Amino acid sequence: xxxxxxxxxxxxxxxxxxxxxxxxxxxxxxxxxxxxxxxxxxxxxxxxxxxxxxxxxxxxxxxxxxxxxxxxxxxxxxxxxxxxxxxxxxxxxxxxxxxxxxxxxxxxxxxxxxxxxxxxxxxxxxxxxxxxxxxxxx
Amino acid sequence: xxxxxxxxxxxxxxxxxxxxxxxxxxxxxxxxxxxxxxxxxxxxxxxxxxxxxxxxxxxxxxxxxxxxxxxxxxxxxxxxxxxxxxxxxxxxxxxxxxxxxxxxxxxxxxxxxxxxxxxxxxxxxxxxxxxxxxxxxxxxxxxxxx
Numbered sequence: 001x002x003x004x005x006x007x008x009x010x011x012x013x014x015x016x017x018x019x020x021x022x023x024x025x026x027x028x029x030x031x032x033x034x035x036x037x038x039x040x041x042x043x044x045x046x047x048x049x050x051x052x053x054x055x056x057x058x059x060x061x062x063x064x065x066x067x068x069x070x071x072x073x074x075x076x077x078x079x080x081x082x083x084x085x086x087x088x089x090x091x092x093x094x095x096x097x098x099x100x101x102x103x104x105x106x107x108x109x110x111x112x113x114x115x116x117x118x119x120x121x122x123x124x125x126x127x128x129x130x131x132x133x134x135x136x137x138x
Numbered sequence: 139x140x141x142x143x144x145x146x147x148x149x150x151x152x153x154x155x156x157x158x159x160x161x162x163x164x165x166x167x168x169x170x171x172x173x174x175x176x177x178x179x180x181x182x183x184x185x186x187x188x189x190x191x192x193x194x195x196x197x198x199x200x201x202x203x204x205x206x207x208x209x210x211x212x213x214x215x216x217x218x219x220x221x222x223x224x225x226x227x228x229x230x231x232x233x234x235x236x237x238x239x240x241x242x243x244x245x246x247x248x249x250x251x252x253x254x255x256x257x258x259x260x261x262x263x264x265x266x267x268x269x270x271x272x273x274x275x276x277x278x279x280x281x282x283x284x
Binding site (some may be wrong): 017117 | 177180225
C-alpha cells in the first residue's frame with residue numbers, strides 16, 4: 001500500500017509529525033497511524049502546547065491540527081505558527097463539515113484539510129503534497 | 139491466532155456488537171489493522187479510554203443541562219467531544235444518540251433535550267456493560283508474559 005521505505009518517502013530522512021488534539025482517543029489513533037507509517041511523532045494536547053513545542057526549537061515535517069481544543073484552538077494555533085515563520089505542512093483535522101467553518105480554518109494557513117477519522121490513506125494523500133510542493137522544514 | 143474457546147467467545151461477542159449496531163464493523167476492522175506486535179494492547183486501550191471518557195462527558199452533559207441557567211458552552215463542548223470519540227471507536231449508537239441530543243439542544247427545547255439525554259444514558263449504560271466484559275475477555279485472551 002505505502003510507497004515509502006521506512007518512513008523515508010524518497011526524501012532520504014525520517015519524517016516527523018506533531019499531532020495536535022485534545023481528545024485522548026484521537027491522540028492514540030493518530031499517533032499509532034503515523035507510527036505504523038514509520039513517521040516519528042509526538043502529541044500536543046492543544047494549540048498552546050503546539051506553539052510551546054515549536055518555541056523550544058523543535059520542527060516537524062507534518063502537523064495534524066485539530067480544530068476545536070481548549071486554551072488555544074486550531075485556527076489560532078495555525079495563525080500563530082505561520083506568523084512565527086513555520087512553513088511545515090499543516091493539515092487541519094476536524095469533524096466539522098460546514099463549508100464556511102472549513103474555509104475559516106483553511107484561511108488561518110492550512111495546507112490541507114481532512115475529516116476525522118483519519119486513515120492511512122488520508123495521511124498518505126497529505127504526505128504526497130509535501131513531496132510535490134517541497135515544503136519540508138528540516 | 140489461537141482458536142481457544144475464549145477466542146471464539148470474543149469473536150461471537152464482537153459479532154453481536156456489529157449485529158446490534160453498537161459498533162461499526164468497518165471502523166473496528168480499521169482500528170484492528172493498527173494493532174500488531176508493536177502495540178498489542180491498542181484496541182483494549184482504546185476501548186478502556188472510551189469507557190472512561192464517555193462516562194465523564196455524559197456526567198458533564200447532565201450537570202450542564204440541569205444547571206440554571208443551562209451551561210451552553212459546556213454542553214456544546216462535551217457533546218462535541220462525545221460525538222468525536224464515539225465516531226473514532228465506531229460506537230455507532232452512542233454517536234447517533236449524541237447527534238440527536240445535539241440537534242434537539244440546538245433547537246432550543248430543553249425539556250426534549252433532557253428526554254434525549256435519558257435515551258443517551260440508557261444506550262451508554264447498555265454499551266458500557268457489554269464493552270467492560272469484552273475488554274476483560276481481551277485481557278484474558280492475551281498470551282502470558284512467561
